Amino acid sequence: MAQDPKSFGSLMQDAYLAALGVVPSGPTDSAAYSQVRLTWPTNGQPDWAVNEDVVFVQAVLDNPDIARWRDFADEDNADGMHVDVTTTYTRTWSVSFIAYGPNSFDRLRAFVSYLLSDRSGLVLEPADLYVITDVYPPTRVPEMFGSQWFERSDLTVKFNELVQEQSQVNAVVSVDVTTETQAGDADLQIITGA
Amino acid sequence: MINLAEVTRLTELAQSFSIHRSTGRFERGGWAETSSSDISAVGVINPASPRQIQQVPEGDRANEMVVFVSVTPMYVTRKSGSGISDVLTYKGENYRVASVNQAGAYGFWTAIAARLGGQ
Numbered sequence: 001m002a003q004d005p006k007s008f009g010s011l012m013q014d015a016y017l018a019a020l021g022v023v024p025s026g027p028t029d030s031a032a033y034s035q036v037r038l039t040w041p042t043n044g045q046p047d048w049a050v051n052e053d054v055v056f057v058q059a060v061l062d063n064p065d066i067a068r069w070r071d072f073a074d075e076d077n078a079d080g081m082h083v084d085v086t087t088t089y090t091r092t093w094s095v096s097f098i099a100y101g102p103n104s105f106d107r108l109r110a111f112v113s114y115l116l117s118d119r120s121g122l123v124l125e126p127a128d129l130y131v132i133t134d135v136y137p138p139t140r141v142p143e144m145f146g147s148q149w150f151e152r153s154d155l156t157v158k159f160n161e162l163v164q165e166q167s168q169v170n171a172v173v174s175v176d177v178t179t180e181t182q183a184g185d186a187d188l189q190i191i192t193g194a
Numbered sequence: 195m196i197n198l199a200e201v202t203r204l205t206e207l208a209q210s211f212s213i214h215r216s217t218g219r220f221e222r223g224g225w226a227e228t229s230s231s232d233i234s235a236v237g238v239i240n241p242a243s244p245r246q247i248q249q250v251p252e253g254d255r256a257n258e259m260v261v262f263v264s265v266t267p268m269y270v271t272r273k274s275g276s277g278i279s280d281v282l283t284y285k286g287e288n289y290r291v292a293s294v295n296q297a298g299a300y301g302f303w304t305a306i307a308a309r310l311g312g313q
Contacts, residue, residue, distance in 0.1 A: 010223045027222040034220035044278050044290075045218075045225035046271050 001128060002163045003093075005059050009038040012057045012095060015123045019114030020107065050150055053101030055108075062092040062158060081173060087165040092132070097155040099138075105153040108138035115157060128162035199265045199301030201238070208236045211284040213268060217277040225278075237264025239284055242306050258309040260289050268305040270294050282307050 003011070013036040017024060024032035037045070039058050048054045061067075071088045099108050114120055115131045124130065138155045174192045202208060216230035242259035262268065262282055270291050271278045279291040282305070289307035296303055 006223060013222055024222070028219065028226075030219035030221065033222055037220060038224035041225045043227075044271060045220075046276070046278065 002165065003127065003129070003161060006038070008059045008093060008095075009057050011123065011127050011129065012036070012059065012097075013038070015114070015120060016055060016057075016097070016111055018119065018123055019111040048100060050146075050148060051102060053099070053103045053107060055097050055099040055104070058096040058098070059093050060095075062094040064092050066160075067091045076171065077168065081171055082168045083171050085167045085169060087167065089163055090160050091163055093129075093159045093161060095157050095159065097157065099153045099155070100143075100150055102151050104151050105138055105140050108153050108155045112138070112155065112157075124159070130160045130162075132158040132160060134158075197301040202263050202265055202302045203236060207238050209239050209284070210234065210236050211239065211262065211264075211282055213266065214281040214283065214288075215269070215277065216281075233266060235264050235266035237262050237266070237302075239263075245309070255311055256309065257311070258287075258289075259292070260284065260307050260309070262289075262305045262307060263302055264305075265302050267296075268294055268303050280305075281310065 013033060016036045017032055020035070022032050022035070027033075035054055037048075037054055037056050039056050067090060069089055073086045073088070075084045075086070077084050097108060097111065099105075101107075112135050115135065116133060120131060135155075135157055138153045140151075140153045142149045143152045144150075174190055177189045177191060178186055179189070180186045213233040213235050214230060215233060216227045218225055218227040218229075220226075240261045240263075242261045243257075245256055245258040247254045247256050260282075262284075268280050268282070268291050269277065270280075270293065282289045282291065288310040290310055291305045291307045293306045294303060295305075
């Protein structure tokens, strides 16, 4: 299992809303999910008002040493013709939470506290995600837009993800072994698989 | 004040195009279209900038801006999550509305639209 930027963004929506104590009525609860918006929509999306508290999630992969390790496990497939290979490794997401609105700074504070608590595991662990607890505090960076200052705070959090990839290779079903003496006498043996 | 709406409908000047209007909402997974409609319209259509190619290593990309003048309202992305900019289809090409000048007092709307790439 591996997250892609879209599914990862959805999980971040779940986590952020849980940190705020917001329980969406369902996946189409616009009042809830409009507070946590994903970036780079293909056809664009509406913006937000100066007094509206919204956060934007931008997730990219980081490049730590641990992401280079690979663990391989082989298992015979029941059909006897293939071997199932499971490749397991850790990769690291670097996620920017760009929060706007009058409560943006305090919302990020609450989110960090949530991530560093056991509660975050309820959302993250089923998706094999684990927060790296070395979290730098939110930075307040108000932004000028439309002749007024939008309150803004930024936060970057890193998450380790356990990734498992499944693949299949052909198994050796049988091998023909021919032995031949110097006198020219040949003997064929067919060795079948396990 | 003179109502100039008739000018946009003159058979000598007007051409037909369609307006694709969509509304949506924020959901788990991001912005999602919830409904859409296609509206037939007529108006005066002129280039705002010529079609020109941008040559990048990956290939040639064509850009173009077009002005649509019509009595049918055209919208850019609205506030509060109701909808995103209209997409105008003219001679098989799609253009997203980038700006709208609502000259309601004169009886028509003017939209400047950018050609959608990759279609």
